Amino acid sequence: MKTKIARGLALTLLAVCISSPIECQEPAASEQAPAVRVQSSLVLVDVITQDQKSGLPVRNFKKEDFRIFDNRQQIQIATFDAGSQDDTRSISLWLVVICNERGLPKFGGSAEFLGQESLFRSALDQLGKHDKVGIAHWCDNGDTRLDLLPGEDRESPIFVLGETLRPIPFAGGTGAADEVGEQTFRKMIRLIISDAYQRNPKPLPVIVFLHGDHTGQPRGELNKLVDDFLETSGIVFGIRDDRAPGVFLIGEQSKIMHYMAKHTGGQYFSAPPPTYGAALEAIIRQLHYRYELGFIPPVIDGRRHALKVELTKEAARQHKAVRLRYRPEYIPVREAPEWAR
DSSP states (O other): OHHHHHHHHHHHHHOSSOSOGGGGSOOOTTOSSOOBOOOSSOEEEEEEEEETTTOOOOOOOOGGGEEEEETTEEEOOOEEEEGGGTOSOOEEEEEEEEOEEETSOTTTSSGGGTTOGGGGHHHHTTSOTTOEEEEEEEOTTSOEEEEEEEESOSSHHHHHHHHHTSEEEEEOOSHHHHHHHHHHHHHHHHHHHHHHHTSSSOOEEEEEEESOOOOEEOHHHHHHHHHHHHHSOOEEEEEEETTOOOOOOTTSEESHHHHHHHHHTOOEEEEOGGGHHHHHHHHHHHHHTOEEEEEOOSOBOSSOEEEEEEEOHHHHHHOTTEEEEOOSEEOOOSSOOGGGO
16 A cells, blocks of 8 residues: 555656647636646545446456546556455545434425345444544534444444434424524534544535435526535435435525535435335445546646546446446545645
8 A cells, every 4th residue: 555655746847748648738818727747646536336236336347448538538557446356545434414303394305214234234243444434413403413433343333323313302394494494404524524634534414315315406506506516526426215205496506415426436325214224235246346547637737527438448348337336526626625634
C-alpha cells in the first residue's frame, strides 16, 4: 500500500498535462473561469462491474481493459486497483435512517426497519478487515447525529441501529418540519463526508439509506449536495421496503436518495423484510470487488465534467454481458472544501 501511495504522490508532483496535446491547449477566451493545470491529488473513479447473467461482479479485469473519458476526451489511467486483490481503499459503511417520528407514513421512512436490525448482522461479516461501519440519523425536528463513528466492531452497529430506530414523540409531516428536516438531512450528509476526510488514510464513504425514499429536497440544494460528492468522494446506496409507496412533490425533487445513488454510481434495492440482509450483502459484494481508476484531470476548473468508463473492444468481446456502474460526473478541484477537511 505504501508503494501505491508513493506512486500516486510521484504522479501528482510530476503531473502537468500528461494527457494528449489537445487536452493541453489553452481554453477559449469565452470561458469565464481560468483553468489551473496542476493537480494536488489523483481523482479516483470507483467502477462496479456486474455480469448481467449471473448478477455477480467480474473479478479478472486488468488496467488495459478499461478506457476513461473526461468530457468525451480519452485520458490516461494513472493508477489501477482491484478489489479482488484487496488493493482498493477501505470503506466507511454508514447505515443511515430518519427518526421514527409520529406523523410519518408507516412505509416510506425508516420505521419499518425497527425490530429487523439483526437481519443485517451476517452481511457485515462480508466486509474487509479494514472496513468500518457507522450509524447516523436525521430528524425533522432538526436533530442529526453520527450515532456511531465508523469502527471495525460488527456487533455495536446492530445495537446502535436498534436504539436509533426507537420511536420519538416528535410529530413530523408538517411543512415547517419538512423544511427543517431537509436542512438537517444536508447537514448530516456533510458530516459523513467530513468524517472520511479527517481520517488517514482516507476511506471511501459509502452511505446505505434504510429508507423508503418518501422524501424530497429543493432541486437547487440537492444539486449542491451532489456537487459535494463530486468534489470529494462517496457512493450512495439504499434499501427500501418493497411495500413503500411512491411519492410526488410539487416544486421539489422527489426520491432524492435514488437521485443521489444515480449520480454517485450507487444503487437502490427494493426488498421484502426477509431479504434485507441479502440486499446489504449484495451492496458489500459490489464494493468489495470494485475497481478504482485513478487519473489526473486535464484542467481544474471547479465545474462538472462528464465521465465515461468503458471496456476496450477486446475486453467487451470477451465479456458481452457486463454492465459498468460509476459516477457519471466529477468536479475537479485543487483540494476538498473547508467543511470537509
